[in-house]
Amino acid sequence: MRIFQEIKNMSHDYCVPPKRRTEIEILAAAWREALRIPTTCQAPDMIGVLENEMPRLFGDFALVVKDDYQMDGAEGYTEFDPPCVVLSATSYQSAANFEGRGRWTAAHELGHLVLHKSAVPLDRAPIRYSKMKELPAFASAEWQANAFAAAFLMPEALVRDFFEISEIMTFFAVSRSAAENRVKNLGLSEQRPIPPQVRAAISNLHNMTGIPKPAR
Template sequence: MSGPSFIVPPLSWDDIGIRANRIRSLFKLDDAPYLPIMDILEQVLGRYLEGFEFLIGDRTEMDGAEGYTCPSGTFIMLDNDVYIEGCKGNGRARFTAAHELGHLVLHTNIKLARITEHTDVKAYRLTEPQANQFAAEILMPRRHIKRSDTESEIMDRFGVSYEAADNRLRYIRKKQK
């Protein structure tokens, strides 16, 4: 989920939100707060993307990663433990799955530039923050969140972890000021 970042074309968080909403619309999930992310990866994407595969691997073959998306968009692979936990509804695992979908949507077939150790790059130009924002936007759409919501309500409504719910609420409240 949070491996090395690469420099990519800039995207605002609002642009990423628009793309996430388009994916929800494509799957006719605009009005559904809860996104069945595991079903989408496992059963739905292959119908929309010719040649796409959803794979389950182990952390050893994935160099310790929890998830991996092929830069050419041919597959998403989740670590077996992440897959099992995601199917059980674990919020962190669901976020990891949505993060990988974010890489597929945002970073397929684009030029990636490696970051040198001391390079200062804004988050909106980096793969990992962009994929995290996509995961937040697709799992917790803004239109289904009120300023008065609590972390527990967000966790229950969207099937996310406390950390994801807290981050999302802080983002929404800051944006609504």
């Protein structure tokens, strides 16, 4: 049964058990460990994860690649019976080339697979949600899958070593929008802070050389 389908920038949302971002961060870290991704790895091979590591954990799991014309405009989708992630040929090649768009699609679909077997359409959602035009983020399958992809591809502990969007894009092999959203959601600043001891050393150097001091 096909549950989740990503169509360009649009998707069909489903109601899922509520999860906070912090809970999803913990789950993403646990799945990285289960999939044998080193804690220091900044850009795991998403195709290798889906083709090699997932079948090791789930013998009946499969990564399926379909020609773009067979996907009805979708970049990827997830099935549960049997467990399966389907990627368009374009998304597969993008992920294989360590391009941000394809890697995000692969991680997003992995998030659906490990988080959302109990998802239901909005019209079958609990009554507190069923009359809403859209789901609150914490109960939205799409929001949760995006939060999972961000945490899986850009673990907080590693992202905090970087302070420039371009660095995050390069080292984690993600798109600019993904990097910017991650920095924003973690409450980080793109401006690189200068530790006091470094500022003091710079000040001393400028005093010795006569170079104007940096603005405080």
